[in-house]
Amino acid sequence: MVLSIFLAFVVLGIVVFDLPASKLKSKVSKATDPVVNALGLNQNWNVFAPDPRRESISLEARVTMSDGSHRTWRPYVGGDLIGAYRDYRWGKFTENVRLDRNRKLWPGLADWVARREASGHLAVRRVVLIRHWRELRPPGAGESEGPTRSYAFYTRTWR
Amino acid sequence: MTGARRLWGSWERFWFEPESTAPLVLVRVAFGVLVLAWALSLAPDLLTFLGPHGLLPDAPRFDSPGLWTLLSPLNSSAAVIVCYCALIAAAVALVVGFQTRLAALIVFVAYTSMERRNFYVTNSGDELIRIIALILFLAPAGAAVSVDRWRRRLPPWTFPKRSPWALRLLQVQVSVLYLSAVWDKVRGVTWNNGTATSFAMRLDDIARFQLPHAITQSELIANLLTYGTLATELSIGILVWNRRLRPYVLLAGVALHLSIDLTMRIGFFSLGVFVAYLAFVSPERAEWVIQAVRGRAERLLSARAPAASR
Numbered sequence: 300m301v302l303s304i305f306l307a308f309v310v311l312g313i314v315v316f317d318l319p320a321s322k323l324k325s326k327v328s329k330a331t332d333p334v335v336n337a338l339g340l341n342q343n344w345n346v347f348a349p350d351p352r353r354e355s356i357s358l359e360a361r362v363t364m365s366d367g368s369h370r371t372w373r374p375y376v377g378g379d380l381i382g383a384y385r386d387y388r389w390g391k392f393t394e395n396v397r398l399d400r401n402r403k404l405w406p407g408l409a410d411w412v413a414r415r416e417a418s419g420h421l422a423v424r425r426v427v428l429i430r431h432w433r434e435l436r437p438p439g440a441g442e443s444e445g446p447t448r449s450y451a452f453y454t455r456t457w458r
Numbered sequence: 459m460t461g462a463r464r465l466w467g468s469w470e471r472f473w474f475e476p477e478s479t480a481p482l483v484l485v486r487v488a489f490g491v492l493v494l495a496w497a498l499s500l501a502p503d504l505l506t507f508l509g510p511h512g513l514l515p516d517a518p519r520f521d522s523p524g525l526w527t528l529l530s531p532l533n534s535s536a537a538v539i540v541c542y543c544a545l546i547a548a549a550v551a552l553v554v555g556f557q558t559r560l561a562a563l564i565v566f567v568a569y570t571s572m573e574r575r576n577f578y579v580t581n582s583g584d585e586l587i588r589i590i591a592l593i594l595f596l597a598p599a600g601a602a603v604s605v606d607r608w609r610r611r612l613p614p615w616t617f618p619k620r621s622p623w624a625l626r627l628l629q630v631q632v633s634v635l636y637l638s639a640v641w642d643k644v645r646g647v648t649w650n651n652g653t654a655t656s657f658a659m660r661l662d663d664i665a666r667f668q669l670p671h672a673i674t675q676s677e678l679i680a681n682l683l684t685y686g687t688l689a690t691e692l693s694i695g696i697l698v699w700n701r702r703l704r705p706y707v708l709l710a711g712v713a714l715h716l717s718i719d720l721t722m723r724i725g726f727f728s729l730g731v732f733v734a735y736l737a738f739v740s741p742e743r744a745e746w747v748i749q750a751v752r753g754r755a756e757r758l759l760s761a762r763a764p765a766a767s768r
Contacts, residue, residue: 350646
């Protein structure tokens with residue numbers, strides 16, 4: 300009987316967790332979410348939903364070294380066969396870090412790039428994070444994609 | 459009253475009527491291998507993603523109640539490495555069924571801690587792995603074909619019957635996954651006008667083996683693939699509970715996920731789904747598969763033994 304109650308509660312918790320925002324969800328999830336989260340059952344299945352992204356994106360960091368030279372860092376991209384099982388994490392990071400609502404990630408990324416690029420006597424003076432995107436046109440349209448656009452969204456400098 | 463009793467009887471049969479643990483063996487072994495692959499793919503970026511000197515120096519602060527990760531109070535490179543090594547060791551133990559319950563618990567705790575330490579690098583596939591880890595911890599996953607059984611001097615290649623409630627939970631999870639995915643999609647514009655897959659297939663940053671322009675840009679093909687995806691997901695969510703139709707809808711699911719996996723860089727999502735599908739393999743079929751693998755392995759070993767003795 301105890302196990303039945305546990306199972307009913309867990310199934311209810313999972314279903315409520317997956318419901319779209321509503322009054323019902325907000326009421327019930329107050330009771331179920333702490334348990335669902337603690338059990339590791341929190342979930343999100345909105346892959347390409349409600350709509351897939353309509354732009355291809357990429358990220359780069361332009362690094363200025365203490366001697367005035369420049370370097371460019373880009374997230375890791377692996378081979379199509381095995382590398383894809385590693386670089387999807389870099390893809391997710393790129394997807395998240397470019398968003399203004401995730402601006403708290405920017406200093407950490409700039410610092411990490413600076414530590415990575417610093418070598419021997421050469422220190423890093425400046426890191427500029429740049430996002431690039433290309434709009435995808437609807438299928439059947441003459442041009443498949445729009446032009447590539449870029450925006451420097453964060454700069455960090457060191458003396 | 460009779461109706462309520464009948465309902466209660468159905469509930470009891472569904473969750474608790476003992477059945478062969480063979481399907482659980484398939485899930486356990488496949489899941490252990492999957493976790494090992496997941497961990498190996500993370501190795502080059504382990505401290506970059508999860509360490510205090512990586513991309514996310516501060517441990518996450520969760521705004522939802524109940525979320526936890528050991529790597530929040532233990533935000534150090536040493537803790538990440540210990541967690542990682544524990545995950546690898548426990549995944550190996552899970553594959554062979556050594557201290558299975560403890561191994562599953564370690565996999566769940568270590569994996570969840572790592573996955574939640576930096577959720578900016580995870581996707582739905584990583585979430586699915588976490589969920590299967592919990593379910594395997596709850597299940598009698600070492601009851602058959604395991605070192606645990608062999609150590610208790612019980613015949614390892616037999617399949618004792620156990621209450622299948624944990625396996626049922628995994629089955630329910632698969633169904634909920636697809637119904638939720640369809641629900642999320644039909645609220646969008648491009649899933650309704652039939653162009654969603656065209657956009658998804660043209661995202662350069664997640665493209666794997668790229669399809670020809672003629673396919674990704676064709677409106678007709680986009681319509682077929684978009685509505686086909688919705689139909690497949692909806693049918694798995696509902697018809698997987700029909701014994702007769704189950705193999706067909708799961709086969710359609712395999713085709714759908716293989717095509718996604720081949721064309722897009724989505725990590726372990728499809729592989730995680732395939733492991734979850736194993737929960738639907740019938741006990742008879744699972745036993746047949748395991749015995750066939752055993753027979754093959756024994757033939758291979760006996761063929762090598764005389765050669766070695768010569």
